[in-house]
Amino acid sequence: MNNFTFQCPTKIIFGRGTEDQAARELKPYGNKVLLHYGGGSIKKSGLYSKVVKSLKDEDFEIFELSGVKPNPRLSMVYEGIKLCREKNIDCILAVGGGSVIDSAKAIAVGVPYNGDVWDFFIGKAMPEAVIPLGVILTLPATGSEASNSCVITNEDGWYKRGLNIDLIRPKFSILNPELTYTLPPFQTACGVADIMAHVMERYFTNTPHVELTDRLCEATLRTVIKNTPVVMENPRDYDARAEIMWAGTIAHNGLLGTGRQEDWTSHKIEHELSGIYDIAHGAGLAVVFPAWMKYVYKINVNRFVQYAKKVWDVETNLSDPEATALEGIKRLEQFFKSIGLPTTLKELDIPSDRFEEMAQKCVKFTPIGGLKRMTSEDIVNILNLAK
Numbered sequence: 001m002n003n004f005t006f007q008c009p010t011k012i013i014f015g016r017g018t019e020d021q022a023a024r025e026l027k028p029y030g031n032k033v034l035l036h037y038g039g040g041s042i043k044k045s046g047l048y049s050k051v052v053k054s055l056k057d058e059d060f061e062i063f064e065l066s067g068v069k070p071n072p073r074l075s076m077v078y079e080g081i082k083l084c085r086e087k088n089i090d091c092i093l094a095v096g097g098g099s100v101i102d103s104a105k106a107i108a109v110g111v112p113y114n115g116d117v118w119d120f121f122i123g124k125a126m127p128e129a130v131i132p133l134g135v136i137l138t139l140p141a142t143g144s145e146a147s148n149s150c151v152i153t154n155e156d157g158w159y160k161r162g163l164n165i166d167l168i169r170p171k172f173s174i175l176n177p178e179l180t181y182t183l184p185p186f187q188t189a190c191g192v193a194d195i196m197a198h199v200m201e202r203y204f205t206n207t208p209h210v211e212l213t214d215r216l217c218e219a220t221l222r223t224v225i226k227n228t229p230v231v232m233e234n235p236r237d238y239d240a241r242a243e244i245m246w247a248g249t250i251a252h253n254g255l256l257g258t259g260r261q262e263d264w265t266s267h268k269i270e271h272e273l274s275g276i277y278d279i280a281h282g283a284g285l286a287v288v289f290p291a292w293m294k295y296v297y298k299i300n301v302n303r304f305v306q307y308a309k310k311v312w313d314v315e316t317n318l319s320d321p322e323a324t325a326l327e328g329i330k331r332l333e334q335f336f337k338s339i340g341l342p343t344t345l346k347e348l349d350i351p352s353d354r355f356e357e358m359a360q361k362c363v364k365f366t367p368i369g370g371l372k373r374m375t376s377e378d379i380v381n382i383l384n385l386a387k
């Protein structure tokens with residue numbers, strides 16, 4: 001096990017009716033709040049009126065910035081920073097999925113910074129201050145509600161880039177599984193693929209002696225695999241929604257990666273896909289992850305055998321470990337298909353003409369890959385496997 005520091009200070013408030021607590025939680029940070037949300041799902045569900053009422057009850061002055069798009073854009077982040085500065089806003093409340101939260105995180109670090117917030121996403125500077133951020137989560141997927149990450153797309157060149165720093169973890173996040181009842185099945189499935197990918201990016205490592213986190217990863221994956229068909233059948237199954245929602249946070253708050261080298265190749269490739277083709281992040285991962293697995297499994301067959309056995313109950317073929325490993329990868333693909341996700345680029349209408357460009361962009365700023373360090377040629381090979 002490697003040395004590590006783990007600090008996840010985000011306060012999680014979980015359960016029915018907990019959204020009512022947001023205003024009270026924000027109170028210590030001031031009385032001018034930026035209410036940040038997406039394209040209207042929270043208005044349709046009635047959550048918006050509830051939140052506005054509770055903020056007014058606590059005497060907040062509310063400034064709204066809505067219209068965050070999936071794969072959130074830098075232009076809106078600039079808009080948010082400008083608004084916060086002009087109105088002297090004290091804190092932000094993000095209500096929505098990962099895109100809204102990430103947009104809010106970028107605004108939160110951008111407000112106190114003198115330069116261009118994009119500097120943080122290209123490694124030109126690191127944030128040193130932040131304005132406080134609270135979250136009401138409506139989509140279990142990205143784990144952004146407690147993660148140290150924030151992913152933004154710069155429309156100038158369609159670069160989708162992440163910033164990772166503990167400073168951007170929200171002060172609190174409210175998770176009410178009932179708020180996820182309105183998710184369309186495809187969005188639920190995309191969220192599930194993302195949650196599983198966050199665990200698997202950490203699970204597939206060459207670091208030895210990471211038993212505890214291996215078991216935690218397997219338990220998280222198994223819980224998601226078991227409960228997903230339940231919510232597909234009955235979207236209002238509270239307990240199954242709750243299991244998935246909590247798994248989404250656990251998968252990406254950093255705990256499961258403690259003491260081990262992580263990989264993240266599949267995410268980096270997916271960010272190129274969703275940066276250019278504007279696809280749902282989880283759908284892109286359902287295509288890229290199995291392709292990456294097929295490309296790298298021979299590097300650490302034993303780990304892939306363990307995954308097949310412990311996550312998918314594949315029977316061990318002692319004379320042919322590679323067959324066991326491949327069966328585990330096949331089960332993952334079958335699972336994604338069974339919940340309505342694509343597993344090929346063709347299904348996403350993505351042609352091969354920009355593979356080279358995406359591969360170059362992928363390795364441009366930082367080296368990628370923990371299990372295997374990737375060159376741009378490797379990335380093209382993986383994309384070809386995903387066709």
Ligand code: NZQ
Nearest residue numbers: 038039040041070071097098099138142144147149182183
């Ligand atoms: O915009 P609204 O109207 O709210 O609709 C959204 C959006 O259209 C809708 N939705 C959300 N909650 C709903 C709902 N519809 C009905 N009922 C609800 N309860 O779902 C659509 C997708 O929302 P979005 O926030 O884009 O999805 P997700 O949570 O998957 O976020 C994806 C973004 O997060 C990034 C991804 O790359 C992508 O940009 N990621 C962020 C990470 C992080 N910060 O830690 C890590 C991830 O690996 C990921 O890269």
Ligand code: ZN
Nearest residue numbers: 142194197267
């Ligand atoms: Zn992800």
